[in-house]
Amino acid sequence: MKPQSFLSQNRSALWFLLSLTVFALIVTVLSDAMGNGMISTSFVKTLGKTLCLMLVAIAMDVVWGYTGILSLGHMAFFGLGGYMIGMWLMYARTEIIVTESLRAAAIPPTPQEIHDSVGTQIFGVVGSSEFPAIWLFAHSFWLQIAMVVLVPGVLALVFGWLAFRSRVTGVYLSILTQAMTLALSLYLFQNEAGLRGNNGLSGLQNLPGLEDLPQATLSLAFFWASAVALGAGYVLFAWVVSGKMGSVIRGIRDNESRVRFLGYHVESYKLFVFTLTGIVAGIAGALYYPQAGIINPNEVAPIASIYLAVWVAIGGRGRLYGAALGAALVSLLSSWFTSGGAPDIPLGFYTLHWTDWWLVLLGVSFVAVTLLAPKGIGGLFDLLGHRHPVPERVGDFGPDKGARRTVEGEEER
């Protein structure tokens, strides 16, 4: 078999990048910032946030769809990334306000005074004024950016090491990851955690020093940053799941013991994938929350991670574009339905309000997808490309059906 180039092996990457660029350009042209006003600023924000969600969904797909680890805790890394950038945003913005107001006094402020007043302003809402230790780096943009990568990365590394080392697999691992994100959210809910408990960090949409820039421009900039991150993330993960590395992790998904018997160090592969996706989730979060404007511990509650799994499942596991599409479709539909965008359906005896019934529809359609179309939306592309349906996987795989494959989205026969 002759070696194939990266792009010919991942035709979808090319298509994905192309459509992403076209999409981003269209949005830019139609946006408020360009004076066109076809797409409102708040919708640009929604789209930018959706791109971040697509990125974390792709990461989730690599963990679950390719490596077979159903992590119900990846939104914890996403949230942590948001918290890390949020700390800098709050600190820097408050520092500017405080310096401005202290300058009015007769005597110039000492650095300690500025620091203390920033503390009073930030922690006043939780009845305190002291800076907790975890805000040590909050004054510096670059250090805090480093934390965006480091904190989720280290948490994923430590947690993954502990879990994979003791060979917790399958459902137990899912519950364990769920416990992790629950513990994190409960910890953040506490005031003692030093991140303003239940209130979370807010006002993140105001970038320090850029107060004069209109939100229309800012949101477009964040939209582009998210698009670039998504494109880069897609290429990165397409590379990870292709080639020999991809074969090994798919092998782990299909039969961990056999891969281990072949001499691969399964734990290292799993740990690598888990940590890498954790870091990417953190970066996605760091881009998401300045657009959302506020982050609080609810964002890392277990339900968020379950929804992430739902997006990936609806989009179609085991193909990156499927996960991305699933995330975009479900989250946009959700916000369309819950914000009353969908028209009510009068049934004569009862009027169906979509705001009330959307979750029921989502839940039922989710069951339907799981039962009837396990390949999700991504499966539709198989119809387009006249691909052969993949046989239902039931029971053990024989030696004839290896996990290696050279064509995306299809098992080799």
Next chain:
Amino acid sequence: MLRALSLVLTLALCLALPAHRAMAQQTGPLQALLQTHADEVASPGRQSVGPLIADLVASGLPQVPDFLNRWSDRDLVQDEATGLFYYDGTPPVDVDTGAPVRLDRASLSAVRPNGGVRRVISTALVQFQLSDPDIAARSAALDAIARAPEPDQLAPLRASLASETDPALRARKEQLVGMLAARFGANSDDRVAAIAALSGALSVEVRAVLNQILTTSPGVAETLPPEVNVARVLQVGDDIPIQDAYARLVDAGRAPPAQDRDQIKAALTANVAGGEVGGVPVGALDSETDRLRAYAALAEAGAAPPLVTQDTIEAALASHVFYEAYAEPDTAVTDAARAALDEVEQRVFFNQMLDLTLDALSLASIYFLAAIGLAITFGVMGVINMAHGEFIMMGAYTGYVVQQIIPDYTLSLIVALPLAFAVTFAAGVAMERLVIRWLYHRPLETLLATFGISIALQQLAKNIFGTQARPLTSPAWLDGAWVLNDVVSIANIRIAIFVLALIFLALILFILNKTRVGLEVRAVTQNPGMAASMGINPDKINMLTFGLGSGIAGIAGVAIGLYAKVTSEMGADYIVQSFMTVVVGGVGNVWGTLAGAALIGILQKGIEYFNPSNTLAAQTYMILFIILFIQFRPKGIVALKGRAAGD
């Protein structure tokens, strides 16, 4: 304009009132007495009502006790037109004669003494009630004494002891006499004896008596004054922080106040002259050292009080002694009280531990009840049912609906429990047939599909019952608490949940281990193919097992609804906890679930005890513990061994 009008009106009323009063001269002595304090009777205040009550008591009128009672019970109304008081009723009755009065009810306004006033009234009533033939009145008098002990209550209370017929009240009276004697006894020996007798007690009241005898006040002096009864001498730095100690010195006028950063800054700001302060340019005052330098210069020039340095503080502290002194001058009494209190507190500590254990057991039983259904569906069958919490919710709503139809709480509970089982059993069977059956080979997808069902059910409940919490009221016999002593008590509803959990444990153990169905369930879960070859229908068994697990969740829902609240989201509160209970305990074993629930309950209460002001911390650390625990015992506390382990 409006204000002026109301002023005129008030004036007119004031003028008119005496006239009315004059007309109503034919009233009885109590009414006349009340009219002299009319405003106070109509809107009494705790601190101002004293003279009125003293007058009433001093009048010696036989109607007074009854009046005080009915006043306190908000049975009194005032006629707005005449200002006269009547007892409420149709028709209202005269306070003196008890004769009905013809009055327009619309002009009557209710008199509502507040809680503080009612307490004053009940204290005043004590003397009338101590030997009242009505037990309730006597017991009310004793409660009043316990709430507000006064020295002059001791003698009448002692006197009433002899005539007391009710043994419980007699014991209570003796106890109160002891408590009063300890505080207000005639001489030191009496009091020491009374205090010694109290050391066997446990109640909050007794601790209150002892603590009040031991009330201390802080003091500071250059040497310990000999005349005070010193409780203890405080070591600066160990018993009292340096700052606090110095603040006490300042308060006592024995040292100049130390300047903090803001005061230094204020002094500097006040002395800015020509762009500089004390020779330091204003622009340079952006560091602490420069500010201190400028301040020192100011102090030198006499423009500010001299800086209190660390050295001066330490010197001042070293030359003083800090102590706490008892308010009670008699050393014998305080020593006896201290000894008695130590003894009481030790016993209180043990009882608190016992109480904590009860709380922990109760929490464990709630977790167990929530998780036991899962122990079957997840533990035995291996099906991840994320909708388990919603089955709990369905059970609770069933209880609510039954209560709407059957108003009798006991009867409705008897109907609700089996009905909740039936409803959730049916729901479980339907779910198994329609969804889970197709996913036995894809456990992770079962998780997601059941999650879909979970959000759909939650939203359905919202659409049907609304988002408000719905009341599920427990019958009267489940109200209140089982009180072992003044420290240890537990709500009856929690005991009921505990008993329910035990019953389920026994029931499930019985079904799984002693019945044919149980045998088949175990066979099917261990090896469905082999079980099928032995003539067992795995489909049917799976369906039944799942139904059983779900049905138990429904009953748990009724119990949890009774103790907490019924909302569409109540299931979500328990689901993750329940899964962890099962996993920690060890999958596939009901005993494991029990162990898991016990571990989690006890652990959570234990952590809470050490950090009482932060309930979340307990939950967080508990989950961290569970995560670590699973690392080291991946199979849980009670791990299956051999063939049953399945792998």
Next chain:
Amino acid sequence: MIEMMKLSGVAAAALACAGAVSAQETECPIKVGVLHSLSGTMAISETTLKDTMLMLIEKQNAAGGLLGCELEAVVKDPASDWPLFAEKARELISNDEVDVTFGSWTSSSRKAVLPVLEELNALYFYPVQYEGEESSKNVFYTGAAPNQQAIPAVDYFLDELGVEKFALLGTDYVYPRTTNNILESYLTSKGIAAEDIFVNYTPFGQSDWSTIVSDVVALGEDGKQVGVISTINGDANIGFYKELAAANVSADDIPVVAFSVGEEELSGLDTSNLVGHLAAWNYFMTADTPENAAFIDEWHAFIGDDSRVTNDPMEAHYIGFNMWVQAVEAAGTTDVDAVRENMWGLEFPNLTGGMAVMGTNHHLSKPVLIGEIRADGQFDIISQTEPVAGDAWTDFLPESAPLVSDWKELDCGMYNTETSTCVQTKSNY
């Protein structure tokens, strides 16, 4: 040249015309945003407020609308989730282009919405008692500030009930934290020692109260009268009161005054064991005035259920909405800045009697009422003060004592009277 002048003249005329049109004719219909949680832990309190708004809007439409336009309610459900509050507020303002929004219960949700409001210069009415320490240009606070609820209630505890030891129990978020801070400082100034103040925070939706209740009972062991000040919010109250009743804590032994429990919260409870416990509000359903009777009748007719209760935040919305209507009529437009200026000094009758006045610090002046719980879930009003003006910045915390808010004269919500400077025009989030 002449051509050009003509042209510019035409342009100017056109511009003037456009200006006049926009000033006189507001776009119909006038949209009113309603941002209350209809699900989640706060739904117990907030759902009713949504219905109240719908009722008020319906009534206004029946009375001929506003400026010749129909009013249209735009309802969103932020699901007790603070980030969702921010998102939905943005949707309301920039997508639905509402002219005013009524919403929030918890302070956290208000703080989440604030940056969006200030960024987009929108108008918001917040109907619930809160912790103060805030005065946004874009928010009108129709609920009580601490000096209109918490401080009078504590005074009542001190003076009337003789409480010497305080347990401050709260849900863990902004309102209880800040209120308890203010109260601690106030109690200290009243001579209560620090060790006689017990503070405890629990998460939203807390259901296991047995340990906390027994801790509170044990506070009485030094013989001091114990009182509980509860800032527990949402459905956690159900478990708390059930446990209180189970532990047989009578109001005579340990009185509880609640700042977030009204008629609506009690309707989910059997209150026979809670008789005598207290609540402090600016309104109780039992207030005996003709306005209140009419309001209750309207409410029952609208909701179609005579057993439904009314409560304080409903009154706040009632006053807030009617003041907004008056301000819009006075301004002749729904333009935010014009309406704001017309709000200052407006008067509207309270349901409890007397007039509510909107101050230039965006707070109302209202009477303070203290009620005791009755067996039927209603309150006996046992104390009613003269109207008290809401104070945005409390006098009992050293750092906020010198601060005042006055949007009319000073155009500043956080003005330091010591340094005579405006600390900031936007709010702390």
